[in-house]
Amino acid sequence: GAVVSQHPSRVICKSGTSVKIECRSLDFQATTMFWYRQFPKQSLMLMATSNEGSKATYEQGVEKDKFLINHASLTLSTLTVTSAHPEDSSFYICSAQKVQRGLREQYFGPGTRLTVT
Amino acid sequence: AQSVTQLDSHVSVSEGTPVLLRCNYSSSYSPSLFWYVQHPNKGLQLLLKYTSAATLVKGINGFEAEFKKSETSFHLTKPSAHMSDAAEYFCVVTAAAGNKLTFGGGTRVLVKP
Numbered sequence: 001g002a003v004v005s006q007h008p009s010r011v012i013c014k015s016g017t018s019v020k021i022e023c024r025s026l027d028f029q030a031t032t033m034f035w036y037r038q039f040p041k042q043s044l045m046l047m048a049t050s051n052e053g054s055k056a057t058y059e060q061g062v063e064k065d066k067f068l069i070n071h072a073s074l075t076l077s078t079l080t081v082t083s084a085h086p087e088d089s090s091f092y093i094c095s096a097q098k099v100q101r102g103l104r105e106q107y108f109g110p111g112t113r114l115t116v117t
Numbered sequence: 118a119q120s121v122t123q124l125d126s127h128v129s130v131s132e133g134t135p136v137l138l139r140c141n142y143s144s145s146y147s148p149s150l151f152w153y154v155q156h157p158n159k160g161l162q163l164l165l166k167y168t169s170a171a172t173l174v175k176g177i178n179g180f181e182a183e184f185k186k187s188e189t190s191f192h193l194t195k196p197s198a199h200m201s202d203a204a205e206y207f208c209v210v211t212a213a214a215g216n217k218l219t220f221g222g223g224t225r226v227l228v229k230p
Contacts, residue, residue, distance in 0.1 A: 042222075043220045045220075049216075091158075103168070105166075106216075109160055
């Protein structure tokens with residue numbers, strides 16, 4: 001199997017505070033994980049690529065100082081939204097890349113609904 | 118560079134009738150193509166994928182898609198819609214040698230009883 005979990009599934013935080021979201025690959029190791037953001041009724045937009053043991057690669061327009069990514073182990077990547085504002089409210093989805101017989105495939109977590117009040 | 122266009126933002130079908138979700142892509146490289154389904158407030162589930170093998174790909178829950186290089190299309194079909202098929206569907210492309218996924222805008226499917 002290839003199961004990816006996210007924690008928490010929902011979080012509400014006050015404006016100006018920080019919130020951390022965890023993404024775990026439960027039954028495989030993932031040197032690469034991805035973070036996406038999905039606004040209501042919209043598609044998924046890639047925010048950043050998280051590489052184990054190195055700095056994340058951010059997509060154009062994504063503030064790296066606001067969205068801190070740490071990929072400290074082969075099964076865990078975290079996304080910290082710093083100094084959150086209401087416009088950061090969104091559905092955040094991670095994926096973990098599994099490499100098998102030379103093929104790379106992404107497996108998605110169930111998502112985290114962030115609401116900033 | 119790669120991009121995906123889902124030609125319909127909404128599709129409404131009656132239960133038991135065929136479903137067609139249209140997807141066109143562009144890619145500088147030999148693409149891999151995917152269809153994912155997302156139920157409300159849920160993550161993504163892979164329906165099927167094309168990775169340069171057979172052009173007609175069969176997936177889960179009775180879905181299938183055909184890769185047509187000449188038309189740069191990868192349309193998703195199902196012969197008979199079920200109420201549980203009501204969801205958002207995403208067509209996704211990635212370069213065969215790459216690992217970044219590019220998502221289409223999504224098609225919301227409504228199934229009427």
